[in-house]
Amino acid sequence: MSDELNYVLQARREKIAALAALGVVPFAYGFDRQQFAGQCAALLGDAADGPVVHLAGRVVALRAHGKTTFAHLGDPSGRVQLYFKRDVVGEIAYAVCDLLDLGDVIGVRGPLFRTRTGEVTVRVEHLELLAKSLRPLPFGKEEEVDGKVVRHAAFADGEQRSRQRYADLAVHPEVRALFTARSRMTTAIRGFLDALGYLEVETPVLQSMYGGAAAKPFVTQHNALDMPLFLRIADELYLKRLVVGGFERVYEIGHDFRNEGTDRTHNPEFTMLEFYEAYADYTTMMGRVEALLIAAAGAVRDALTAAGLASDAPAFDAAVLAGPFPRMEWLPALSQALHVADVTAMTDAELKAAAERAGVHNIATLSRPKLMDELFQHHVESHIERPTFVVDYPKELSPLAKPKRGNPALTERFELFARGKELANAFSELNDPLDQRQRFEVQARLKAAGDEEATGVDEDYLRAMEYGMPPMGGVGVGLDRLFMYLTGTAHIRDVILFPTMRPE
RNA sequence: GACCCGGUAGCUCAGUCGGUAGAGCAUGCGGCUUUUAACCGCCAGGUCGUGGGUUCGAUUCCCACCCGGGUCACCA
Numbered sequence: 001m002s003d004e005l006n007y008v009l010q011a012r013r014e015k016i017a018a019l020a021a022l023g024v025v026p027f028a029y030g031f032d033r034q035q036f037a038g039q040c041a042a043l044l045g046d047a048a049d050g051p052v053v054h055l056a057g058r059v060v061a062l063r064a065h066g067k068t069t070f071a072h073l074g075d076p077s078g079r080v081q082l083y084f085k086r087d088v089v090g091e092i093a094y095a096v097c098d099l100l101d102l103g104d105v106i107g108v109r110g111p112l113f114r115t116r117t118g119e120v121t122v123r124v125e126h127l128e129l130l131a132k133s134l135r136p137l138p139f140g141k142e143e144e145v146d147g148k149v150v151r152h153a154a155f156a157d158g159e160q161r162s163r164q165r166y167a168d169l170a171v172h173p174e175v176r177a178l179f180t181a182r183s184r185m186t187t188a189i190r191g192f193l194d195a196l197g198y199l200e201v202e203t204p205v206l207q208s209m210y211g212g213a214a215a216k217p218f219v220t221q222h223n224a225l226d227m228p229l230f231l232r233i234a235d236e237l238y239l240k241r242l243v244v245g246g247f248e249r250v251y252e253i254g255h256d257f258r259n260e261g262t263d264r265t266h267n268p269e270f271t272m273l274e275f276y277e278a279y280a281d282y283t284t285m286m287g288r289v290e291a292l293l294i295a296a297a298g299a300v301r302d303a304l305t306a307a308g309l310a311s312d313a314p315a316f317d318a319a320v321l322a323g324p325f326p327r328m329e330w331l332p333a334l335s336q337a338l339h340v341a342d343v344t345a346m347t348d349a350e351l352k353a354a355a356e357r358a359g360v361h362n363i364a365t366l367s368r369p370k371l372m373d374e375l376f377q378h379h380v381e382s383h384i385e386r387p388t389f390v391v392d393y394p395k396e397l398s399p400l401a402k403p404k405r406g407n408p409a410l411t412e413r414f415e416l417f418a419r420g421k422e423l424a425n426a427f428s429e430l431n432d433p434l435d436q437r438q439r440f441e442v443q444a445r446l447k448a449a450g451d452e453e454a455t456g457v458d459e460d461y462l463r464a465m466e467y468g469m470p471p472m473g474g475v476g477v478g479l480d481r482l483f484m485y486l487t488g489t490a491h492i493r494d495v496i497l498f499p500t501m502r503p504e
Numbered sequence: 505g506a507c508c509c510g511g512u513a514g515c516u517c518a519g520u521c522g523g524u525a526g527a528g529c530a531u532g533c534g535g536c537u538u539u540u541a542a543c544c545g546c547c548a549g550g551u552c553g554u555g556g557g558u559u560c561g562a563u564u565c566c567c568a569c570c571c572g573g574g575u576c577a578c579c580a
Binding site: 081137141 | 505511513514515516517528529530531532535536537538539540541542543548549550570571572573574576577578579580
């Protein structure tokens, strides 16, 4: 998009001069707003005439009829019609009205009344231009059909809507409502954890050693210290240090960064919730996750309902979200899906043949547990529709989880799935520093062998653990994906205000 | 990273089997003092993503690149 002034932009700039000739400054310092558009209907009630209102907002529709003009003013509460009549506002103000454009930010004052067609309207007596719009916002025209708003020639280019989210938001109230719902969801999650005595903390984004997950990091450089720093790929190791320190229930909501490709479920920076609770095991955490999800869904449902956006998305599905969520054991579920008595009894050749049929790639390079994991993803995970806990993962797939009591081949780990996607991942956390050191060393060897996602030995973390780390349960929840699930949104870019994109 | 699709006016799109492009809305001008996808009339508006190539001539065909989307790979 060029910044050269085309005829449209030029015309708006010329209006600045015309306004100056009328003695009007096109950019104000403030306005004494006393009501919102959404209140007007109630203020007028059934009467033909109502009280004077002071409103501010953006001109979202404009219809000039010579010596009268109709417009709609949009503000955070909704929109209301404005009626400008030359005999009422006066010559000067009407001249200003004639210079109004779609998108201008204005303040108005005047009494409410009802038009011939019954619409609640402000009979504008006083008009203030608060910010002249010098660039046309991509408003579509709207009409009401059977009570529903139909938008014509709307701003539809997904790329531009993401790049210019300010314009997307300005012309699409329902997009504002969606992001409002996201904010309410986060608030509800904070409230849920705070009520349980959790402490919200902040841990480093810039780390000299990254860990807590397997992912390629972003690297940056600290000039004064002359050293490389990594953007965190997980919060986990710092939060668990805090449990050692005596903060027994901690959580953090923040961005993690992973240097990977983008697609409909991946953005290089994304919002992660992690929470850790001393003396809890994964069973306790399962209950926490279930209650947290229900609380989050309630907040999303309430916010969307308030905006008139009730739908059939999962947040509105009482049956799905009532709990308790079904539980499914990893090994028996896989055995059942493969129609065998015990998947662990299958030979390597049988597993590979099954993987072949499932369309798994690079089968030759995969270990037995990885093959089984691929089969699990293909045959089980992708078919899970309603929120379901998958419990007790094989040890090889869960390097950070404690062995399962009574069956050391498994770990005390669960993941929550819905609509075929992972929503949460949790364990009874490993708190044995000797075991932890061995696992770090395995990672270090992988890293030395060229594995870009492996991490090194975090000596400081081991030192913390050696001081004595209480047993604890820990959970990670990707909030972008949780919100996507609850709202039925297909693309992560549609739930992130400013998704990562190449520059134009 | 591979493959497929797309990029034309401010917005939404059409089109040119190769002869420098159209519509609706928006903008500008004129008319209209209760309209609501307001209406009526007139005008203007485009390096057809960028750079090369073929050609008398390229927005159209070819190549490369840029940006986006989709599928796959990757993402324990």
